[in-house]
Amino acid sequence: MKQNLFLGVEAIGQAAIDGGISGVYAYPGTPSTEITEFIQNSDKATEKGIRSKWSANEKTAYEAALGMSYAGKRSMVCMKHVGLNVAADAFMNSAITGINGGLVVTVADDPSMHSSQNEQDSRYYGKFAMIPVLEPSNQQEAYDMVYHGFQLSEDLGVPVMVRITTRLAHSRSGVVRSEEQPQNQLVLPADPSQFILLPSSARKRYQSLLSKQGEFEKAAEESNYNKLNIGSDKSLGIIACGIAFNYLIENFPDESCPYTVLKLSQYPVSNALVLEMQKHCEEVLVMEEGYPVVEELVKGIFSKKIKVSGRLSGALPRSGELNADLVALALGHEEKQGPSVPDLVVNRPPALCQGCGHQDMYKALNEAVDKYSKGRVFSDIGCYTLGALPPYKSIYSCVDMGASVTMAKGAADAGLIPSLAVIGDSTFTHSGITGLLDAVNDNSNIVVVISDNESVSMTGGQESSALGKIEAICAGVGVLPEHIRTLIPMKKYHDMMVKTFEEEIAYEGVSVIVFRRECIQAAARRLRKEKKMKENPKKMAQ
Amino acid sequence: MKTDIILAGVGGQGILSIASILGDAALHENLFLKQAETHGMSQRGGAVVSHLRISDKAIASDLIPLGSADLILSVEPMEALRYLPYLSPTGYVVTNTTPVLNIPNYPELEAVLAEITKQAQHVAIDADEIAGEIGNKRASNMVMLGAAAPFVHIHADKIEAGISRIFAKKGEAVVDLNIKAFRAGLQFALDNR
Known part of the structure; x- marks a missing residue:
């Protein structure tokens, strides 16, 4: 096949x-x-x-x-x-x-x-x-x-x-x-x-x-994705959920696992499978990728005599993804490790691309708010969240999609003036519009920066729902047209950008400043495509 | 037979092109393959790693266990060191020596290279320079693939065939350039292992 x-x-x-x-x-x-x-x-x-x-x-x-x-x-x-x-x-x-x-x-x-x-x-x-x-x-x-x-x-x-x-x-x-x-x-x-x-x-x-709950459980009991393999060694039983099953098998190649294993891949958890497993083991180790969902649950199914361990008990770490090494440790296998990482190796965090418009926006923003105390810029989820890291260190929040606008509003309501929000184009249409409406209805004293790179960039440049619509949306929600400003974030416009920030910070109401420049990655992709089209127009047209 | 490879680099360097060629070659040899990639935030200039596992038997874990990689293939020297705990006692480190200097606190390059030469089995190659000599620095990943080829349980000819297939859409000139780069890396590794 x-x-x-x-x-x-x-x-x-x-x-x-x-x-x-x-x-x-x-x-x-x-x-x-x-x-x-x-x-x-x-x-x-x-x-x-x-x-x-x-x-x-x-x-x-x-x-x-x-x-x-x-x-x-x-x-x-x-x-x-x-x-x-x-x-x-x-x-x-x-x-x-x-x-x-x-x-x-x-x-x-x-x-x-x-x-x-x-x-x-x-x-x-x-x-x-x-x-x-x-x-x-x-x-x-x-x-x-x-x-x-x-x-x-x-x-x-x-x-x-x-x-x-x-x-x-x-x-x-x-x-x-x-x-x-x-x-x-x-x-x-x-x-x-x-x-x-x-x-x-x-x-x-x-x-x-x-x-229907009984039917769902029955479906899980009969599912081919769930398998109970009875082992010869009764000292331990293992419940391996989803991908954790692979990490278990990695530790017991060639079907060498001596324990009873319940491979769990369809929920709700079948009581029948768990009770059948109970007959073949004295203790149970639960391996799951994520929270201790199953570990908590099976404690209520097994007889009290059976000790259940997993992420809650500390047999596996409480947080983070699993891997074959963590599973090996939980099984008491010998620890393997290559040479240690030399001390000179430093972290290499992600950063905004060279030439990205968000950089120019943050440089202007930092200059405009420098005269105030820190902690006044709320932000959101996208590439521009990297503005929290050096060298910019411009933003003070990243919570959930759209929260920059509403948190800036709440902070302004509390008396933090000026209060600013930095949000991307796609995040704005995802969940920022309703927050902006709240701010308009309350005449909150905030400046909303929409850093518009005309694509959903952090995830790889998908088409943005906001494309070509931002100013009209802001006006439609009720932001006054004279306080919807649009600029191109480029080095040569730096002074104009700073001045615009200062003007809108001075205005006591809702301002929106749109910084619009195509994502540098999207631009590179577009140019490659255009070049290809030029070289081979027929092929591309097909 | 199994080859567990840690592919390391910096987001944007294109380590996935190396992975896709090895993957293609492995599949043509009817071998089993698993390849875990880094997508998302780190692709913006952060450290990226791909775990590539090739075997003649079914592979369980998508991730390579610590201490068992047969090869660390890195297109950036400091990134090669980041994954040393994965290296098996008999494993090789094959790395490009041209650094990516996108952080302010990058260590002294000489010290980085000294740590690499401390490893019992290593090949350190200036892939950017070799690719430049051939005619295009962008072929440096293929120089690296060539340098790693002696340590992968797939014959170099079969990997070359993978290069031809993967780059076929881009035309003969691109295929030729990349194969030339591959052979230059291979020769360097055979001379300097």
């Missing part, structure tokens, strides 16, 4: 195409971005008319995916873990409405916070919403789970979550594809009140969700 070399995220994108989706909805976020990009770049997806353009944020993405499901078609919505916070209202309630066409919610968690503000574990969300969660241990399972996930969703009548973590998302391996499924026909829900969550029908729908 033909092996395709796929990143975990690519395997998921391909599985969704092959599994018969009619649309994918997403907002870019590491480590989930490439799922949607894969579908956008797939000729097959184009041929099938699969809808794949970026959404303004995860909530709008989720709701659109639910709408497609309402209309009877299969859809997938993808996001990073913190994106599910944004979509949480739609997510929680979609478990109550249930689905019509199959709906797969793919969430990519980022333990160790390689590119994130926290390392929250989406399996809690799955349990919270009381829906099935699939957690692949490798790229092939990621493919299979998404491919079959739509059918599972339709069989059980609820959205199904596929939870991956950074390592699986961004690691490549051979994947075998399954046969392409046709798309569903347009067909509305059999019960016209299914999606009306007025209290009277919501109560019924909630009861329906509760009554």
Whole structure:
């Protein structure tokens, strides 16, 4: 069978195409971005008319995916873990409405916070919403789970979550594809009140969700993704969740593991499997990537005589991603390590690119606010968050998408004047607009800097929902046109930029300063493409 | 047979082009492969690493365990040192000697290179200079791939075929340049290992 070399995220994108989706909805976020990009770049997806353009944020993405499901078609919505916070209202309630066409919610968690503000574990969300969660241990399972996930969703009548973590998302391996499924026909829900969550029908729908819990657990018990292997050595049993299973096998090559192992990749946790495991071990070690979800849970299932260890007990670290070395330590294996890192090696943190417009913006901002005490600039999530690091050290917050505007407003309300916000173009349309409306309605004394590089750059230059719309949005929300200023962030305009900052800081109301210059990476990509087009116009036109 | 490779560099240096060629060659040899990459924030000039595992048996972990890498292949000298704890006692360090100076506190280059030559098995090569001599500094990654080729359990010819396939879309001239760069790196490693 033909092996395709796929990143975990690519395997998921391909599985969704092959599994018969009619649309994918997403907002870019590491480590989930490439799922949607894969579908956008797939000729097959184009041929099938699969809808794949970026959404303004995860909530709008989720709701659109639910709408497609309402209309009877299969859809997938993808996001990073913190994106599910944004979509949480739609997510929680979609478990109550249930689905019509199959709906797969793919969430990519980022333990160790390689590119994130926290390392929250989406399996809690799955349990919270009381829906099935699939957690692949490798790229092939990621493919299979998404491919079959739509059918599972339709069989059980609820959205199904596929939870991956950074390592699986961004690691490549051979994947075998399954046969392409046709798309569903347009067909509305059999019960016209299914999606009306007025209290009277919501109560019924909630009861329906509760009554299905046994079915979900049974599905997990019978799932091929969950496996109980009985070992000869009864001293220890191991529960290995998702990718942790690979780290376990790395430590016991050639099927040499003497212990009973429960490979856990489909939730809710099946009590039957856990109770069966109990017969074959005296102690249990739980290995999971993320929070101690399963460790906490199985303590309530096992007999009190069985000692359970894992991330909570300290057998494994409480935070950060797992690897084969941490698992080896937990198993009491001998520690291996090469030469130590010489003392002269220093950290090399990420930095703004040379020639990036955010740099010029921060230089002007620093000069304009230098006369005030520090701690007045709130910021947001994007490349410009690197303005917190030297040499700029310009910003004092990075909390969640859009929080710069509203935190600046709250601080101004408290009397911190001047108070400024620095937000990117795409983050502004993701979650900054409503905050700006609050500020306008309250006539808050803030300066909002929209550092517009005309793309979603930190995640690799995706198309920004804000493109060409920022000034009109600000005016529409009610910012006075004379206090919407637009400048080009370049060295030669430095003095003008500083002066504009000073003028708008002096104004007692809501000001917006838009600094607009194309992302330097996007510009380089565009020039390469233009050059190619010039060299070979025919080929590019095809 | 297995080759565990730590590929190191700085975001933007393009270590993934090396990984994709080795991956392509491995797949054509019907070998198993896993390759973990760094995406996201670090790609903005930060330290980046890729774990590339090639084997004739199924591979479990996406990450290479400490003390077991057969090769650290780094396109930047200080980055080679950052991953030494992964090196197996029989492993090789193959590194470019041209530094990427995008931080204010980069250590003395001589001291960095001295740490590399302390390693029992190493190849230190000025890939940028060699690539420049061949005609394009951007081919330095292929010089590095060539320098690493003797320590990978895939025959150099098969890796060359991978280069041809990966660069085929860019035209014959690009393929030729990259193969020339590969061979120059290979020769250097054979002479200086």
